[in-house]
Amino acid sequence: MPISRRLLSWLAERLFPLGEPRPLASACLLLALISPLAALSGYACWSRYEQGKAAAVQALQDKTGLSCLVVAERLDKWTLVGRSLARRPAMAKAAAGKDWAGALRLLKSTPEDFPDIESLFLCDPAGTLRENHPPLPGVRGRNFAFRDWYKGVSSDWRTFVSPAYLRADLPQVNVVAVAEPIRQGGRVVGILVLRILLETIGDWAKELRGDTGLSILIVDQKGQVLFHPEVPAQGAIQEWSSAAMVSSLLRGERGWRVREGPGDKTGRLEAYAPVPGYGWGVVVSRPAAEAFRPARDAAAFLALACGLAIALTAGGSWLVLRLVAERAAMTEELQAANKELETFSYSVSHDLRAPLRAIEGFSKILLEDHSERLDGEGKRALAVVRAGVLKMARLIDDLLAFSRLGRQAMSEASVDMTGLAGSVLADLMDGGSGPAVSVEVGPMPRAWGDAALLRQVYANLISNALKFSRKAQAPRVEVGSRQEGGETLYFVRDNGAGFDMRYADKLFGVFQRLHGQDEFEGTGVGLAVAHRIVTRHGGRVRAQGRVGEGAEFGFTLPGEEA
Amino acid sequence: MSEVRDVDILLVEDNPEDAELTVRELRKQKLANRLFHVRDGAEALDFIFGGGAFPERRAENGPKVVLLDLKLPKVDGIEVLRRIKSDGRTKSTPVVVLTSSREEKDVVESYRLGVNSYIVKPVDFEKFGRAIAELGLYWLVLNQPPG
Structure with missing residues (x-):
């Protein structure tokens, strides 16, 4: 944080603890701020007055000198x-x-x-x-x-x-x-x-x-x-x-x-x-x-102007400090809220998963140790229970990941987007998810952002593209960028299932899905995560698609490109 | 459950279901013979340092490995870890943290305190079993702690 901002916050904290003004301290600070200005203004007014006075004196002396000359000239005339x-x-x-x-x-x-x-x-x-x-x-x-x-x-x-x-x-x-x-x-x-x-x-x-x-x-x-x-x-x-x-x-x-x-x-x-x-x-x-009225008036006018300027300065600084204090108080509140959220997430992560583990573990015991006493329908029911448990576990994980996104500190640097997309792709293909997908990663300019978070964006967008193009005739996924309106738009494109543009605004919401679970699996968090990351970078996300003709997801990053 | 005197694995776990599943997995790997289970952090410390209900225990003759849950009643897992790792008699005892928490601060704090391994308990117990089995083999068979 620059020193000026630190100083400002320090002052604000002392003057407005938690947004409440502290009258004595405020008065002292304003006095400290104003007194040099006031002294300067006082000096300016005084010297303006003295100048005006000197001018008045000079004018009168000129008049006197002129009168002397006139008298001398008359006397010269009579002596002549x-x-x-x-x-x-x-x-x-x-x-x-x-x-x-x-x-x-x-x-x-x-x-x-x-x-x-x-x-x-x-x-x-x-x-x-x-x-x-x-x-x-x-x-x-x-x-x-x-x-x-x-x-x-x-x-x-x-x-x-x-x-x-x-x-x-x-x-x-x-x-x-x-x-x-x-x-x-x-x-x-x-x-x-x-x-x-x-x-x-x-x-x-x-x-x-x-x-x-x-x-x-x-x-x-x-x-x-x-x-x-x-x-x-x-x-x-x-x-x-x-x-x-x-x-x-x-x-x-x-x-x-x-x-x-x-x-x-x-x-x-x-x-x-x-x-x-x-x-x-x-x-x-x-x-x-x-004689001295013009001098006095000019000085008074100057004093008035100075007074006004000082009042504005004082008022302005008070306002700025107050805003800073309010913001600090708000930040504190936000931090408290975040802390609370963190505790909440911790509890969710810990306590919600424990019973799930029990259900999963004991249903497995049931299958392993007592399966001879279960008929086919019983085993199927048990399998459904276990699948439900796994899905819920994934939902919890995704939700936690999503909530963590807003809290993580970002460490921004220049990011090699081409390399990043390539490495994400390598990881995803390593999972052996798609056999016959043709993938193309075009050269892209570097971007400014948090590499780990941007990696998450690519992971979500590319895995989506792979998932939704899986059922196409000749699955194709394209990762690249293009210039649009003076910005670089990074995109991930596929020729898969696509979507109806009417529902485009729902795509980026948490748990919003456009496809049935039996068509494509997923929790509906991936795009929301991508959206959140891009938004935290100050960028925008965009989705374009057509049912059956594929989709394109793009995002911009406003940070300086190295 | 083994005798209090000769224990290879100390399991510190307050959740009975988790404990049962853990023991089951260890048993499958034939590692549960000399396992002792305590249910909170205080009990764990008593067991390790020989106090409370375990006056016959000696810190010098500790378990070969401690499986430690982090969220525990009375004394939490991080504190138990700190005590084990800050005592000269026990600091070489391998500690494996088992928890359902993925919270980063736990991981960071545990590693800072010198945890030997860290497993996030997956909901899918087959994975959990595999992980435990691998850990058990590793610490108990392949890697003899210094005498």
Whole structure:
């Protein structure tokens, strides 16, 4: 028995002794079977969730990076505008000649051309405001060197984008300034400052957000809020530089985090990135539950699938084990029944024959020692008694042989059918039963089976053929094989008494006979034995015949032919 | 039936008819003069090893052949065979198993235990007689057991 089957039966025996389940053992086994699967599934689900989460984070980081680029691109545009205005030769010349009114004239159409530019003004290199447009009152002549924009631009005389501040001129609103030095022959002769309202930056953010449901925060290089959906553009400027994320941003770092909210559902996934070249930063966030929902759903789906698979596996193995156990129990029952049958056969063989021996033996004594006191009729009656006894003895023997067939273990091997038939024939002819029968054994392919049992098949079929052809004119018996429907059919054919096909189905039954005892002797077990043997080999038997024209008995053996 | 002391053939057989027929056949072959018949396994063991009803018997001076039925009351034939063949004093005594059983396990078990011959009692007693006669001649005449 292969090791796997042995293991299976061993398990089944422990779990289902005699087909009854043993709950604790079953549970333990199922647990042992399932736990590695469950662990594996758990790991798979977890890694699927982590993957999904990473994808969500990546998507948000991409969005943040994109937003930074857009903000940088807008700022690039305004610095470019400022630079091209400041570098106009007429502008440089006017500023160099301190003709601030002339210089401003060159700029007057700018706010109309670029609506994002709320206002602009010109300063001298020391930071004193000389001209502004629109001409808001109260600032001309004032020095603004304290402003961030002045500090920024004057540090290296390059374009500078300032943090947000509350401007001095009325109406006082929060703006950012783009400061651009005006040069004449390599010398700084003035400063052009463009101002952009915080609302404008808010518009960019709203544009970026679109209808994605994302929340966008833009901070400047001081960590002040330029845009936040809940912080109004005007009013006190909020400074968040102490917040961990904003301080990371100000150091030029990018990253993400999950900010825990007061409840499970209010946590937010936030990704942050610096705006390259300007020191600003962008934070894009969305509710974590929403961001991670696809990851969670995918993991949940996987978990469900795994669970189902595990349940099926567990159920399947339980069922298989149960079937194996049931079969084992059934086999045990069968073995018990067989044992009983064996005992029964033993008794039959022993006890039924003893009285027969007595009848036979003592009737013989009667014949031998007391025959002078018996007349002819008495002797005939005694002879009938003795014949009856012998016949019954044969019936018992045949019946026992037949019952033994089902119990004997088969030892299968490649069998030389030609040799087997020949040897059986030799044995039968040796008995001197048929004088003038012509017998022919054709070459046959080898078969797979139990040689001793197949020998019995041939013995029964050939002796039948010899018996039933005995009364034919020229008795002929043929043993051979032919291919039929992809199978080898081994046959034994005779030209004897034959039979009526109407009774063909009765031929193979035990004690079924088609001929009277006075025609052909026999107990009617031979074909039943042959049938049983062939069936045990997994083959089929077949009988064909016609009254007075002979019969053919054939059988197939499905085992591999060597 | 012979004296208990000088016995050539011990017949162990519980069935009186079988016993009678066996004795008859042996007598025909002139082999029944020194035959003793016991009816169960216990009695057979007593006879062979000298106990019970046979205190004067000695295992060393056993019968020349034992004809042993397998299905016996009290102690069965296989057990009697085992005892004979496992005792140094009796294991060279030829034992012929006579039984109506054709069951293979009996044959196998008997041969395993060292039976010298095995005859299935046929219903036809003429054959049985011939077989017994041949066995008797063989064991008692042709083949003297070692002294």
